[in-house]
Amino acid sequence: MIASSLPIWVVDVLGSICMIVLAFMCMRLANLLRRRDRNNIVWTYLFWVCTALAVFAVSRSAGHILKQLLIITGDAATWNRVRPYSGAVNTFTFVVVASFTLFFERTWNIYQQITNDKQDLQTAKDKLLYLNQNLENLVSERTAELALSEHKYRRIFEVSRDLILVAGKDGRIVDINPSGSEMLRVEDTEVQSRYLQSFFLEQSEWQSIADAIESKGFVANAEIDLKRSDGRRIRTLLSGSLDRGFPDKEDTIHFLIKDIEQRRLAEEQIAQADKLASIGQLSAGIAHEINNPLGIILGFTQLLIRHEDPQSEKYQDLKTIEKHVRNCKTIVEDLLNFARTSSPDENLIRIDTALDDVLKFIHQHGDHDRIEVVKNYDPEVPQMFLDEKKIKQVFMNLLLNARHAMGNEGRLSLCTEYNPEGRQVIIKIADSGYGIEKRNLSRIFDPFFTTKPTGEGTGLGLSVSYGIIKNHGGDITVDSEVGRGATFTIILPVVSPEKGRHHAEKHTDRR
């Protein structure tokens, strides 16, 4: 094949010139990049690659141009002498350019690492600068926040109405809030040396709580009976959780103890009232059914008695029947009084006068010389709209019970008190007798419940009193401990005469 060598010559010569020019232009741009950021290793890398390319372009293109010129001028011999050098330099520059190029990945990784480190350093520097400039303010703000937080939680600790207590895992009390000291009736200085379990009524309960906290880390709403330092029992709801604290600090248990004694008492009173209401309904039903046959039996018995000779045996038998029927009617009437079936016949009376009348009656019918009577009547107690007969019956029952509890010797205290805010009169009848056992306290208002020997009491006195007081819109409670006597407290509402009538009617309708 014979062809023109002109295209090859033109492309070779012009291409070589272009390569030299372009290589140096690339080198210039790379240098500009490098000068923009001399610390950027990528730009430095590109500059060295372009420099190597320029060397390569010069060596190769110069060789090619020289070759073409020498061949055109017919001096091929000179070219043959230059050719090995040109080829060797070309080979060398290939290797240099290729070697530089292979370092791209490593260069890029270093650049990334430097960039990241630079950013981290800048961030740290900015943070340090900010902290340096604002350290005082930050410390002040943080201190204020901590003080506020401490104050807040200290106030919660101090003003809480519940017992808040910090104890060691062995129960040793570390800290207790004022309500806790008040609840347990102990001094702050004294409580620090005591163990929480010493206030437990049942020691086994502490062990179960300690075990639960050890295994689960907490105990929630456990009902615990605590014993105050004055010996009185209080029912509580206890929650506690374990605080692992700091590594070098001892673990502690945080307790929150709520006094539920009043709530439990209220619940018991409600339950008692419900029970008595149910018994009252039952009693009323039975009493009504029995009352009529008893009336008929009594009427016919009295008719028969009229025609009998008082000296005859039959007359005595009929009198015995009449006596027992009357007893039965009395019991039935008492039951009806307990059940509040009869409407009160209310008049304006003075409570202290009623009390004195009953006391005088009892004195006249017994030997009470060795019983000391202490009266403490409040002169502010107003006249009250009450059924005098029934109220006196209540006082009679309570005073007779007191006398029975004391025997022939003791101290009887009668006290009245007016509470103008609640418009209530409080009457307290306290004796120094043998008191009421705890197990009987919830039953003393039950009909037919009595601790007296058979034949000495029907067990209806307190039931009737309860019914009468309730019928007047009041309340009657008892507080007693064995050996320390008993105190009956009657609370009666003070109503005006106009309202009194309406009040009585309302209570009658509620039957």
Added chain:
Amino acid sequence: MKYVIGRMPPVGAIFFLQFTMPLPVLATQGHGGIEGVYAHQMAHLFFIISMGVLIYWLRDRKLVAISGWRFIQYSGLFFILWNVDAYTVHYIEEQLDLLKIARQGPWLLEVRAPEGFGWLSRLYYVAKLDHLLSVPALVFMYLGLKRLLHEDSTAAGKVHP
């Protein structure tokens, strides 16, 4: 040609003989003939590999998303093509020994090929125009650098591996 100089000669004697009585056996190896061509061809292969590696990393690091680096990638591709072309020409000229090239005048070139290898003559002629590949390679390199220069100075740093 080898000369054996005794068995287990002392080290001092060897150094003495080497510097005072150089013999052919102790001379460096000769590099005449085809060795130079092989070294040059290996340099072309090395160039191809290095450009291939560059393109791989540019794509792996997602740098080709930036136009400047994308042009540099094209530059690498044209350099690979140019190296293949140059390698082929060198191979035909100096290793294959099939073509007889002679000048028939100042601007005429005769390429003689054996029977059935006419295509090789034409391939050789076209391949001799290698600057048609090397010049675009540098043009793309130039454009790439220009883009990088004019793009946001932090653009390169934004593309993280």
